[in-house]
Amino acid sequence: MSRSGSGYELLAPAEMAAADRAAMDAGVPGSVLMHAAGMAVAEAIAGRWPRGRLLVLCGPGNNGGDGFVAASILAAQGWPVSVALLGEREQLRGDAAWAASLWTGPVMAADQVDFLGYDLVLDALFGAGLARELDGSAARLVERLAGSGLPVCAVDVPSGVDGATGCVRGVAAGAALTVTFERGKPGHWLYPGRALCGELHLAGIGMPPSVLAGMDIQTWLNDPAVWLDVFPFPGELGHKYTRGHALVLGGASMTGASRLTARAAQRVGAGLVTLAAPAAVWPVYAAALESVMVAALDDTQGFAKLLADERRNACIIGPGAGLGASTREAALAALRLQRATVLDADALTVFQDAPQALFDDIQGPCLLTPHEGEFARLFAVEGGKLARARQAAHLSGAVVLLKGPDTVIAAPDGRAVINGCAPPWLASGGTGDVLAGLAGGLMAQGMPVFEAACAAVWLHGQAARQIGPGLVAEDLVATMPGVLAALFARKKNP
Numbered sequence: 098m099s100r101s102g103s104g105y106e107l108l109a110p111a112e113m114a115a116a117d118r119a120a121m122d123a124g125v126p127g128s129v130l131m132h133a134a135g136m137a138v139a140e141a142i143a144g145r146w147p148r149g150r151l152l153v154l155c156g157p158g159n160n161g162g163d164g165f166v167a168a169s170i171l172a173a174q175g176w177p178v179s180v181a182l183l184g185e186r187e188q189l190r191g192d193a194a195w196a197a198s199l200w201t202g203p204v205m206a207a208d209q210v211d212f213l214g215y216d217l218v219l220d221a222l223f224g225a226g227l228a229r230e231l232d233g234s235a236a237r238l239v240e241r242l243a244g245s246g247l248p249v250c251a252v253d254v255p256s257g258v259d260g261a262t263g264c265v266r267g268v269a270a271g272a273a274l275t276v277t278f279e280r281g282k283p284g285h286w287l288y289p290g291r292a293l294c295g296e297l298h299l300a301g302i303g304m305p306p307s308v309l310a311g312m313d314i315q316t317w318l319n320d321p322a323v324w325l326d327v328f329p330f331p332g333e334l335g336h337k338y339t340r341g342h343a344l345v346l347g348g349a350s351m352t353g354a355s356r357l358t359a360r361a362a363q364r365v366g367a368g369l370v371t372l373a374a375p376a377a378v379w380p381v382y383a384a385a386l387e388s389v390m391v392a393a394l395d396d397t398q399g400f401a402k403l404l405a406d407e408r409r410n411a412c413i414i415g416p417g418a419g420l421g422a423s424t425r426e427a428a429l430a431a432l433r434l435q436r437a438t439v440l441d442a443d444a445l446t447v448f449q450d451a452p453q454a455l456f457d458d459i460q461g462p463c464l465l466t467p468h469e470g471e472f473a474r475l476f477a478v479e480g481g482k483l484a485r486a487r488q489a490a491h492l493s494g495a496v497v498l499l500k501g502p503d504t505v506i507a508a509p510d511g512r513a514v515i516n517g518c519a520p521p522w523l524a525s526g527g528t529g530d531v532l533a534g535l536a537g538g539l540m541a542q543g544m545p546v547f548e549a550a551c552a553a554v555w556l557h558g559q560a561a562r563q564i565g566p567g568l569v570a571e572d573l574v575a576t577m578p579g580v581l582a583a584l585f586a587r588k589k590n591p
């Protein structure tokens with residue numbers, strides 16, 4: 098899926114509607130915005146498809162208004178255009194009624210539409226105003242559109258996709274191209290909406306910059322612009338003791354996982370990394386790691402004893418750790434000392450019977466990195482992925498990194514980032530261990546937790562894109578220097 102000019106600030110549909118109103122209050126008539134929106138749609142269509150028989154499906158609100166504008170412009174350019182309206186023309190209000198008046202051709206009733214004989218469909222049924230599940234005639238029309246096999250251009254979002262959540266409200270038809278306005282919406286980047294949008298095209302519609310600057314934007318697409326300012330680029334006068342010391346808990350049997358974690362923490366720049374492993378398996382770790390220090394743990398309190406050295410400023414606990422008392426004790430020790438702490442995998446599951454006990458001890462910088470299964474063990478929250486991650490961060494007091502093809506990172510203060518750069522071949526064993534190490538390694542260098550989590554996810558995704566299909570987790574560690582070099586170059590030449 099290619100995405101052009103999408104920017105990185107995201108606005109939920111309700112926020113975009115507020116921006117539209119603010120623009121009108123600032124003196125830009127709604128009809129001017131709508132004309133610009135319809136023009137942008139017409140240009141996107143003409144730029145992508147050869148002239149052909151176009152069917153424009155207009156809905157009862159302003160999304161339909163955009164459709165009428167685009168239909169009028171393309172017809173004036175010589176496109177053979179047919180228009181169908183879901184609802185009564187007399188019921189159209191405001192800017193949509195004005196836009197419909199631009200269209201002088203016939204308007205079919207939606208239930209009369211026959212998809213045969215068209216080359217392309219413009220879906221202008223529902224956009225930001227989708228308020229409930231599609232049913233009845235609206236659902237039937239969208240189902241028939243989805244089954245038509247015709248290429249679809251969607252206005253703002255594919256109708257039926259909730260722009261706030263990416264969820265399908267009843268039914269939705271996938272588009273080849275989605276044209277949205279001024280800012281992307283979370284639903285363009287969260288599945289299943291993301292897969293239904295096709296190529297995403299972001300068009301300006303003349304919204305005054307002061308209106309957007311005045312929005313309290315709290316949601317972003319993961320982009321270095323969100324976190325580059327606080328990325329711990331090494332200073333010329335730095336030495337290993339100024340670059341943090343990450344302490345990784347190793348397990349008794351799955352020894353590969355925490356080794357990947359430790360190496361990732363090193364690669365991303367932690368000055369020192371110690372892996373603490375049960376004494377019985379210490380030789381396994383010691384034989385496999387050279388520049389990572391390996392400490393032997395004699396009992397469940399051993400990890401806490403290592404934290405007596407305050408220079409060990411960040412802990413990464415969970416990969417391969419096991420579900421025993423030592424994992425739980427290590428996590429609680431790190432949290433109670435308010436060390437920067439990443440809890441992943443087993444260090445999350447080990448709290449499934451009493452998550453509140455975990456949350457009560459989260460007072461300092463903490464990152465939780467669950468996949469959906471681990472998330473459900475800790476958090477009884479409902480809703481879309483973005484809302485659930487936000488609620489979990491609020492409830493736990495930790496930054497929550499909810500993994501998946503559309504990973505969401507949410508902070509307790511309400512900020513959230515959606516990741517758009519993870520290729521599917523990242524879904525393989527050990528990649529999560531590397532991610533935990535990247536985040537912990539950045540936190541060891543003093544990067545704030547939310548930004549460290551976003552940067553780790555981004556670096557992870559960029560490395561995976563460079564490696565391509567066939568990726569194994571070790572490759573991510575090996576590829577990190579190249580990814581970091583490109584990031585450093587970007588810092589110098591933004």
Ligand SMILES: NC(=O)C1=CN([C@@H]2O[C@H](COP(=O)(O)OP(=O)(O)OC[C@H]3O[C@@H](n4cnc5c(N)ncnc54)[C@H](OP(=O)(O)O)[C@@H]3O)[C@@H](O)[C@H]2O)[C@@H](O)CC1
Nearest residue numbers: 117127131157158159160223224225226227228229230253
């Ligand atoms: N001037 C502006 O503001 C600009 C707006 N712009 C464009 O406007 C779009 C937003 O327009 P919008 O707010 O009118 O919402 P829209 O998506 O057309 O839907 C509302 C209509 O659908 C109906 N409806 C809702 N759910 C339904 C359901 N499940 N099943 C059936 N019906 C349902 C709802 O009915 P009601 O809920 O009132 O009964 C109402 O009639 C935005 O995406 C962008 O494309 C751009 O031109 C820039 C300038």
Ligand SMILES: [K+]
Nearest residue numbers: 223252254256
């Ligand atoms: K639409």
